[in-house]
Amino acid sequence: MNRLLANRNYSPFRAGLRLALANKRLLLWVYLATLAVGLAAALPFHARMASVLDHSLAAQSIAGRFDVSSYVLLMMNLGKHGTSLYMQAFAAILGYCVVSNILAAGIYYVFATGEVPRLAVVVRSGIEYFWRFFRLLLFVLILAGPVLAILAALRRLLLKHADNIYVGRQFFFISLATFAVFALVALFFRLWFDIAEASVVQLGLDGNRRVRRVLFPSMRLLRKQFAPAYFGYFSIGCIGWAVFFFLTWLWMAAVPPHAVLLAWIVGQLATLSLLAARIWERGLATAVVALAEPETVAHTAVFTAPVWQTIPAETPSTLPASNPQETASSEQDNTRSPE
């Protein structure tokens, strides 16, 4: 186990932050993937734009204070090139999703084991867990999809009703409030599945390849530590978005129109802020799993003894009361129902 998780006095919020800060290289790998996806879309786009703009005086309407109509006309005139540029951008996003699947597993692995976050470690472990994470994603869609769809439908219904009565600012706040409810539920699902992902990796360390049957024990874990986990998770999201919005505002408000490099740096910092928040969230999920009370662990019969036995000796008080019988039964359980 990662020794950073050994201190049980830490809240998941704080423990997640410690994990993220101790593994800054993870942010680098994730950022490089994001940079790659950005470049994959932007370079062909630039080549196309350069052929139209680089020798044109009309480019001033783009280079200086941005003339929206010039940009729209440029896009309208892309024709066939437009389709291929959009396809490339779309394909790059699909590729990014695949890479994200690998990186996510790698991040949990590094968090759980405390291994040095070298790219090789992240990628190797990411590939190892790739299909398990992919299956988990399918379960996510099956479980969260209908709930969120029903919520969205309810929200639409409610707003339709509200629209008959409220207008202007009042309606906006109703719309915002209902969206907040939707977003908070979606966040709950995301946290649940983050914990499930962390659990899958924890179990995987012991050769346990469970995926589906991790979901409900993860929910129990979440329930046990709901307040610190959920509000911590929520806070991280808020911090990430706040920094993101601040930087994009700064970009628009303070970066001179011609300062492309400066704009690029600010834009990338904004991108980084969301990536960093996501890694922190994964750290929190790992902490929720690792900091679970031993009884919960035993009760859920998911987390096996060896994980806990790796906790360093300098924090003996945090060792869970290992129960060999329960551990054994857990392992039997594993062999009975492989997935």
Added chain:
Amino acid sequence: MFRAQRISVVFFLGLLLCLTRSLAVAQVAAQTAIATNAPAGQPLSQRVVAYTIDAKVDTQKKTVDATETLDYKNLTGQPLDTFPFHLYLNAFRPQSTFAYETHLGGGIRGSAHDYPKDEIGGITINQISADGYGDLTQQMQFTAPDDGNRNDHTVMQVHLAKPLAPGETIHFHLTFHDKFPLSVARNGYKRDFVMGGQWFPKIGVFWHGAWNCHQYHATTEFFSDFGTFDVKLTVPNRYTVGASGVQVGEQKNGNGTKTLHFYGEDIHDFAWAASPHFIVVDENFQNSMGTVKLHGLVLQAHANQAKRYLSVLKRTMQKFDEWYGVFPYKQMTLIDPEPGSEMFGMEYPTLITAGTSWWAPQSLPIGLETTTEHEFGHQYWYGMVATNEFEEAWLDEGINSYTEAKVMAALYGKQTSAIDLHTDRMSDLETQRLGYLSIPDYDPLTRWAWKFYNANSYGAITYGKTATALTTLEAVVGEPTMQKALHVYFERYKFKHPTGTDFLNTISEVSGRNDLGPYFQDAVYGTKMLDYAVVDAASEPVEWWKSPPKHYKGPWRTVVAMHRKGDFVFPVTLEVRFSDGSKTREHWDGADRWIRYTYVKNAKVVSAEIDPDHKILLDSNYFNNSYVVAANGTASWKLANYWMFVEQFMAQFASWLI
């Protein structure tokens, strides 16, 4: 008594009588100018119709029950035995031509994919009769002069047993019932707001020797004769009503309702809007004819924007007064319609609906300001110069879009009249050009409104291309001349029904140019595209076969070539700049497909630009209008950075599930 004496006495008495009568007439006339500032109260238009309507509005059921009297004066010079009426509200049924056309080619408003039940509306004439002709109810029959759709009930006609002689007036009496749809195509209700537009049986226009009474189409607007409107509306006490004309009375009925009395003259339609949530904001505008009351009815939800409405309205009126002519009515009513409705942005005589949202910032004039300006502009280009909107929509929407761009530029900046953000900008004129270029070559301006390829083409050409083409015409005749031409056109054709030919002839006449025919042919009657490009701009040593010495200073031979890519021929100017700071301008008639210029100078070419003064708005591509020898990647990298940022954001968003 001598005969001569008798004659002089009779003459004197006659003179006295005449004088007294004309004084009395003048007094009556002065009293009858209720809704206009016409000098001595004389009519401003040839009043063909006089409507008297008494309507009870059921704001719960969204219905109207009314009686209507229509006095129609036969000024056609020929006997008339058939009278067609528009029943516009019947468009709001799935069987109508309006609904089918919207389904087929989209509509400016309305849903293309289904016909929701609550958007069904209609108008039923329960009874119609005419003095001296008896009951005509059985005579009523629906006709479909445009497409023969028997199920389209937007035009009804009655046939008289004996024709109405020229100069005679017929008095029709109708009772009718309206059922308003849930907000569709400028009409109906939204929440407790009711918009009474195109709500009463309205007679067609006898024009160019025949009745002109088209069906209601997905993209068409309206056409009707000038006259007077005396309208009583009974509504619940809590409602505030804005209407065409001026309010001349109010009576409490004691049953929770009140009857409001409105009167309009020298107008050709009458609309009203009712809501319990209006706040009233009034201001006055002074022009050479008198005082105009600006009567704003703004929703409480948008109270913070009431001043903006009045401000842009007043400033727009000022510009129109200055540039095109005087506004003769006593009142201009502005309605702020319910958000989320299709009632925003619509013009009726002396009443407009604008539209905003509670958050709309002032840095986006493209919302509230543009809409208010545009709809007010229609008071001139539709309200007074009452062209046929069915057949020549470019004369109202198009000319109005052109003047919109001019007024907005004058009020909110030439480059920022649509968007004026810290980082971004856009002009109203560019929104027009953008609209045009979205689908530029399917239809000419002059196509009848419902015969356009689809609703997008209608919008692009009617609004966008007209504004773009008229602005481009300024490059030929000059901006002041265009302004004068519009002024003359307004003065000459106000309270009349001119045609496109009248408009174009006025431009030719005022500009003194009889060579505009080819331009009108391509820009107005045709669909050709205009696009010029610089295809070559390079310098090389005159003795090109020798390799030049290290610090070779010249002479250089510079070759610049232009290509006319489109079929639209238009004279253009080329500006070539050289490395010694000198520049030269060439003028090309554009008749051939290309032209090449050669210069020998001790300086190299720096850039070549077509239309250096940026006057040819019809040019479909500005980016190929110039060539700069030294590349500058700022714009392309800037866009690539935006593209990258958005891509990265989308990628993170998509992978959020993982």
